[in-house]
Amino acid sequence: MNYDPKSIESKWQQKWEAERAFEPSEDQSLPKKYILSMFPYPSGRIHMGHVRNYAIGDALARYWRKQGVNVLHPIGWDAFGMPAENAAIKHKRHPKEWTYDNIAYMRKELGALGLSFSKEREFATCDPLYTRWEQEFIIRMFEGGLLYRESTTVNWCETCHTVLANEQVEEGCCWRCDNPVVQREMPGYYIDIVRYAQELLDDLEQLEGKWPAQVLTMQRNWIGRSQGLEFRFELNDASKAKLNGCFDGYEVFTTRPDTIFGVTYSALAPEHPIVRHLIEHKLLDDEVIERIEAIINMSERERAQAEKEGYPLGISVIHPLTGEDIPVWTANFVLASYGGGAVMAVPAHDERDYEFATKYGLPIKRVIEGGELPYTGDGELVDSGVFTGKPNREAMKEIVAFFESEGLGTSQINYKLRNWGISRQRYWGAPIPLIHCPTCGLVPEKIENLPVTLPDDVEITGEGNPLESHPTWKHCTCPQCGGKATRETDTMDTFIQSSWYQFRYATDPKKWNETGIDKEDSAYWMPVDQYIGGIEHAILHLLYARFFTKALRDLGYHDIDEPFSRLLTQGMVLKDGAKMSKSKGNTVDPDAIVERYGADTARLFILFAAPPQKELEWKDSGVEGAYRFLKKLYSRKEKVSHRSLPEIDHDALAPEAKEARAKVYEALRKSGDVYEKTFAFNTLIAATMEALNALDKQSDPAVWSEGMYILLHLLEPIVPHIASELSEELFGRENLRRSIPLKEEVFVTESITYAVSINGKRRTEVAVPAGAEKEEILALAKEAGAKWLEGMQIVKEIVVPNKLVNFVVKPA
Structure with a gap:
């Protein structure tokens, strides 16, 4: 009669495996449920934070199987990435060996919990067969212009020796190692995610009520759509001369064209080409150059949190409507990644511009009637030429129309979202399947030669990229001309792998050799009915997975618009008041x-x-x-x-x-x-x-x-x-x-308990027969509350069915 969990659990786990109890049916006429928990990184051991994620998904999968539904409930391993290299350095082991050993151990841990995952659909993202199809997708994106290479200023982590996407920089630090990030100019590969910005924004409406409101807000804010006016500031003649005739002016984007008559200065990002020209030609004081370069080396988030800082550049532009000269500054709050890296500043009606103008004694000109400055509300325009006296919202449209009719500017939509930099200067990642040919330029590897796999004979030291220094791996022949060429040694951001894995699970494993994503299987299983994972992935992973779904749809791999119908973001597991994590040393091992x-x-x-x-x-x-x-x-x-x-x-x-x-x-x-x-x-x-x-x-x-x-x-x-x-x-x-x-x-109950209140104050309660009429309820309540009603006159009797009776009374 004693409960012996060890023997019971071993028995049933063996029985389920022998019966293939958790493999989905191939019968696609059945109703389906696709239950997916975000897959783990094979770091060596799981803790109870992982168990929470998988226990939720497993309960749902088991429930739906009991309802006779065809359930897909898979698991895999997000297996590429920097932690494996860091572990290889620390333990003097190869990243591949370390990764697959960890997978074997963690698979055993998950199995001991009786989680009902499909074993036949399990894979690791470092498996060459997974890489093969991923590289095909990248080639198709390159051929379609969605993937491109350019040299830009990037976020560089000196500790991890790699580039980071904007989303991977948290408060100026690397999301992995928490060390400061610096800005560095270098070539890299980018996916044009901004091409899909509006669709990513619009399709969030499909997820209302199905995803947490907080996640939808975070995605909307990150995409950051803004509509306004784009126009050109022309440099005056003296400024053109100072810049050696290299620049005539620059483009500016504003969401507040109604305030254009209030411009008193313009500001450029420290990375702007005009500022760079001034620095390179020593046209600014050495101390100013040193300060501007220090700002350049700060991350965007650091600059956003820092005190406003800027310097006059000794040049001016001409106001397009008034003809006045406007001084030009460089300022730390202007970002090169948004609106061309230049702003018109209206300190009377913008808090940021006002703070800067106040600090440096710049003019402030009111053009909207209203409250104290800076006034950001609505009102009638003043001192605004022919638009004076008009409501600012009405004038906004008229000003844009005037700019367009005079050829001075255009209505424009901008996004805060930046294109996705996917280059990583590390070994343990999926190689980017492109080749540098001195004759043909940048060309893709032939599809039949995929996958491009990593060489095993490397030494991981943490200094530089081992692929760059490998004696033979990068040397190859050009797929187009057959001449000598070199492989790209950058590997892909690991968020690529987690952006399409849901489609790989949905493809029958018997087809994995022939296709990366089976269109018929995707039509049946996708989208995922219930996705489960942490709120920390609200921007990075979820945005990339949504984008990848749309991009692969347009490349013809499937017909799905959104990958995850419903999303549950489970709360963190805390111990001693802090998030359970290995780095904090406060994990609880489920094995014990x-x-x-x-x-x-x-x-x-x-x-x-x-x-x-x-x-x-x-x-x-x-x-x-x-x-x-x-x-x-x-x-x-x-x-x-x-x-x-x-x-x-x-x-x-x-x-x-x-x-x-x-x-x-x-x-x-x-x-x-x-x-x-x-x-x-x-x-x-x-x-x-x-x-x-x-x-x-x-x-x-x-x-x-x-x-x-x-x-x-x-x-x-x-x-x-x-x-x-x-x-x-x-x-x-x-x-x-x-x-x-x-x-x-x-x-069905025989009696209902009513509270009895006198003047709203609960005094007692009474059992009333079920189905009793109001008169009987009141009689029983009066009897129960007799001692409080004695000497009182009942002014009003209130009966709330099945809940309470309240007597409003006054002294008799």
């Missing part, structure tokens, strides 16, 4: 819990301790409590006398038995919402615990049998081993595959 208490205990605790969207504070006592509940559940099998759902005459039951049945069916009624809508597993588990306690207070064997039958059915997705064991022993395994109808008669 499984060894001592069993996998079902680990799963039950992680789903019971908090709602999945909320943070979870780790408590050892909670694990003990989960284990005690499972032992109690297991011990109650002796109470079961029926081998199926018994027929029960509810009216003939004792009150305790009726209460127990009501608790059991309350849990059953709650389960549909939990598994299909709210994912509040903690409330369902609490309901099953209450039901078991209620069953303990009665002795009817039929009620016990029915209760255990239903509770095992409800708990199987959460604690599958013990539920499967008890179901097989008590009822046969078919219990777990049957739907159980609600029986409304168990919810």
Whole structure:
């Protein structure tokens, strides 16, 4: 009779594997559910933060299988990346060896938890067969102009020796190592994600109510659409001469054309070509040049948080409408990546411009009537030429129309989103399948020669890119002319691999050699019905995966617009008040819990301790409590006398038995919402615990049998081993595959408890027969509240059905 989780769990895990229980059916006429948790990086061991992610997905996958739905629930390994190289340096091991050893260990850990992943669809993103198709996608993007190479200023991490995308710089530091990032000019490869900016923005509407509002807001803000006026500031003659005739002027973008008459200065980004020219030709003081170069070496986020700083450039531009000379400065708040790296400054109506103008004593000119400066609201224009007196919103459209009619500027849409830099100067990544030929230029490798794989004979030192210094790997022949050429030694950003993996899972493994993405399989399985992962991926991974889906659709690989229908962002697991992570040394190893208490205990605790969207504070006592509940559940099998759902005459039951049945069916009624809508597993588990306690207070064997039958059915997705064991022993395994109808008669109560209030203050309560008329309710309430009503005149009687009676009284 003792609960032995180790033997039970080993038995069922072997049985499930032998039965291929978690492999999806090939029958695409069946209704489907694609449940996907963000895949792990094979860092060596999993912790309970990982378990939370996978336990949520597994509960949903098991639930839908019980409903007769064809379920795809895969797992894989996000296996390329810098941590493997860093580990290779530290442990003097090859990154490939380290990665695959970790995969083997973590696969065993996940298996011990009884997670119902498809084994046949598992892959690692460093597998050559995965790289082969990814490289084909990159070649098609290059051929279509979506991928290009150019030399630009990039974010460089000196510690990791690689370029970072803007999204990978957090508060001026590398997202991986947390060390400062500097700006460096170098060539690299970029994907034109901005080409899809408007579609990425528009299609967020499809995800309203299905994705967390916070994630949708973060994506909208990151894309950052703005509409306004683009026009040209012409340099005056003296400024053209100072710049040796190399520049006539520059383009400016503004979202506030209504304030154009209030421009008192213009500001350029420190990286702007005009500023660079002034620096290179020593046309500025040495001290100013030194300060500007220091700003250039700051990340965009650092500059955004820094105090406003700038320097006059000794040049001026001509206001396009007034003809006035406008002084030009360089300022740290102007970014080269947005609007051409130049702004018109209107300090009277922009907080940033006002702060800068106030600091440096620049003129401030009001052009909209309103409150104190800087005034950013609406009002009538003043001192604005022919537009004076007009409401600023109305004048905005007229000013844009005037610029266009006079050939001075155009209406324009801009985005904060920048093109995706995918070059990484590291070894452990997918090689970019392009070749440098002195005759043909930059050309793609032939498709039939893919995959371009990494050489194994490298030494990882952390200094430079081993592919660059390899004696033979980079030397090749040009696919076009056959002459001597060299391979590109940059490897791809690892976010490439996680941007299309959902399509690889959806493709039947028997087709993996012939295709990267099968169009028919994608049409059936995609989009993912439920995606599960951390909020930290709200911008990076999710935006890239959405973009890749649209780009591969346009290249003809599938017909899907959005990859993930619904998104659940689970809260972090905390220990000692901090996020559970290896770097903080506060992880809890699930192996130790499984060894001592069993996998079902680990799963039950992680789903019971908090709602999945909320943070979870780790408590050892909670694990003990989960284990005690499972032992109690297991011990109650002796109470079961029926081998199926018994027929029960509810009216003939004792009150305790009726209460127990009501608790059991309350849990059953709650389960549909939990598994299909709210994912509040903690409330369902609490309901099953209450039901078991209620069953303990009665002795009817039929009620016990029915209760255990239903509770095992409800708990199987959460604690599958013990539920499967008890179901097989008590009822046969078919219990777990049957739907159980609600029986409304168990919810019929003989009386309803009403609160009795006097002048809104609760005084007592009274039991009222179910179905009683208002007069009877009032009579019983008056009787119950007699001592508070004595000597009082009842002014008003209020009855809230099934809840309360309130008497409004005054002294008689």
